[in-house]
Amino acid sequence: MTAPDLPAELKAALDAKLHGLSRNDAAERASLISKTYRDGGNSGAIKTETDALAYALARMPATYAAVTASLNALREITPHFAPTSLLDIGAGPGTASWAAAEAFASLKEFTLLDANAALRALALDLGRDSTRLRELIYQRGEARALLAAAEPADLVIASYVIAELSDAERSALAELIWAKTRDTLLIVEPGTPAGYARIIALRTQLIASGAHVAAPCPHDGKCPLTPPDWCHFTQRLPRLRAHKHIKGAELPFEDEKFSYVALTRAPVTQHPARVLAQPAVSKVEVSAKLCTAEGLALARIPSRTKPDYARARRWRWGDAVEQADIER
Template sequence: MISPDLPVELKAALDAKLQGFSRNEAASRAAAISRTYRDGGGSGTIKSETDALAYVLARMPATYAAIVASLNAFVEIRPDFAPSSLLDIGAGPGTASWAAAQTFPSLQRFVLLDANATLRALALELAGTRLRDARYELGPARKLLADAEPADLVVASYMVGEIDEAERTALAGLMWEKTGEVLVIVEPGTPAGYARIIALRAQLIAAGAHVVAPCPHDEECPLEAPDWCHFSQRLSRSRAHMQVKGAEVPFEDERFAYVALTRTPAPNRPSRVLAQPVVGKADVTAKLCTPEGLSIAKIPRRAKADYARARRWRWGDAVTGA
């Protein structure tokens, strides 16, 4: 599995850009950008290099970690997938392209699409050797996507929440049209982010897609409000990251929701752990999404092998035999 921490080459490129950069100014700008995102805004407020660097410092590590976690979950079920081409929609500073490059060494062609010129400029500066030959197109996502060549892997991360429902529906149809085999969509792990994922999931299943992760089935999500499906990825914080976030602990837990869809159905989709299991003296209690639906599994201590296995389960794990 790929580490959730930023690659060494990307860290080095970021450190070089941050020489002489005011951490206080970055913290102020990062707080303003974060408020915009929480209020449903997008990357349109990022207009200067200072804005872009503040955003990358505050958000890129967590976004990268969530995308890597989503791709790791997919690869666990489809280890045979070896894409040669990537379409990164709403690419921003290139976070998803970096995550895909680390996950799939087979990738050779990278095409990034975004409407923000400032983030594009920063992405090209951070590209490094792995993404050196990437093509980064600037403009509205739907227009650029309509003109793009299909790719084996298409990723849309933390971007569908920035557009309205009608545009989202149209864009999703176009994303699937350009998907050679795998489409991965990642959103914040909020009820609103989950709702967007579920709506797109239903739309794309109706268009012929098959879910590989996190769901072990193509049926309707069995969860009922106020519950929602999301996961958590822990990542380490650099000193600069801690300063910009005003944080005191050297780690962060990023909550995210995602769906990975393919044109070819996966033969054996495992159950998914939907919350951190509760380990008791008598049993392990785990909330699972199974091929048959939602299940609260209780694995008794007397079943020693099963109990020992269940004690190692973590939120988000794919599990078999549950």
């Protein structure tokens, strides 16, 4: 999977914000904010413009990569989906909106919701000179209150936000988000067992409310995975110079682990299997763990079936695989 780099307009806007910024101060702030999130806190730790920029430098590339990978999987399953309106829940600095704008040229209306004033101000600054996002609407306030008055959108995204809510709040918000989804809802969370558990809980709840799974699952049934296994994917992304400095990293890349689910109003017409881990490739065969419409399967593609073997060698973790390409 191609590494999704930040759009040129967004990188230019971030670079412009870096002038005069103390990189060491930003790194310290990003570290404190990251610790707050790890300890169960929320975006309340982001209080100033510098906090918001430090957070964006540390997390925007990885969040953008995960949302882009999820949207790419959705587009592969629903190639004719052409949304014109987006509702971005818990938008933060606007990362998911930038990813959606890149994924769907059809998008015309961008509505962002978040309670954090510093992140809202940064998002508006970053989008000011964008050809696609300069007309975005960013409403600040508590999500449920804003959603109650919001217009439904073709595409609704809630990325890296539901972890900040209690179970009861999460369930109530999910129903309200689904009510505002005209066609497709995408939920993205960290690729941890806890993030996966939140995804599965909302998936179960919304299927009971009439939703259908587009990706990554090839079915609307119960997830066949059992602990300690969990469904997650990984996306490699390049690190910008400032990104490396903020994170105190030497490598020019990082791997973001994420879990996601894309839900649609109408059943999808195709349900390919999904590769759940990086396949093992040998001279004898390609072996891959798959989630299929019938449940889990271990596909073994022998090298003697040269065309099938050649295709299987190109499989990557997270790919959709047509049932015709699988030999069990």
